[in-house]
Amino acid sequence: MGRTALKIAVAGFGFALMTASSAFAGPYADDLTKCLVDSTTEKDRTDLIRWLFVSAALHPDVSGVTTVTDKQRTEMTKTVGQLLERLLTQSCRAEFKSAVRFEGSQTVEVSFGVLGQVAMKGLLEHPAVAKGLGELETYVDQNKISAVMKDR
Numbered sequence: 001m002g003r004t005a006l007k008i009a010v011a012g013f014g015f016a017l018m019t020a021s022s023a024f025a026g027p028y029a030d031d032l033t034k035c036l037v038d039s040t041t042e043k044d045r046t047d048l049i050r051w052l053f054v055s056a057a058l059h060p061d062v063s064g065v066t067t068v069t070d071k072q073r074t075e076m077t078k079t080v081g082q083l084l085e086r087l088l089t090q091s092c093r094a095e096f097k098s099a100v101r102f103e104g105s106q107t108v109e110v111s112f113g114v115l116g117q118v119a120m121k122g123l124l125e126h127p128a129v130a131k132g133l134g135e136l137e138t139y140v141d142q143n144k145i146s147a148v149m150k151d152r
Helices: 003-011 013-018 027-038 042-056 070-091 093-103 106-124 127-139 142-150
Strands: none
Touching: 027 070, 027 093, 027 106, 042 070, 042 106, 070 093, 093 106, 106 127
16 A cells, blocks of 8 residues: 555545535445445544545635634644544554555445445434525425426
């Protein structure tokens, strides 16, 4: 396993956490995915979500919605960097090496994508978040939606 695999793992980490990858997931990627999910705690997953949130908040279109200090962002990035390092070099070392060796570096994106989905599911299932998401219905005319479905 060369530095290229690690670079791909780190570079694609945030993206993979937020998206479902369409890349092939073979048995080695499946093993890596299972290991990543099994090796992370609820706190680890919360740390991932927090880091993704503060990273996404850097985008100019949403940067005014929240305030995160550079110190907070640095601490969250450090925490997730240590998590990534622990997962790939200790907890899931063998699975990581095998996945990259036999199925290619894209399998890392697939595996971290699933971990991201697991973490997001936990976030979205929280009652306060579910309630907030449900408020969208207040601003959608259900009659218009139903009318479109009748026009099939």
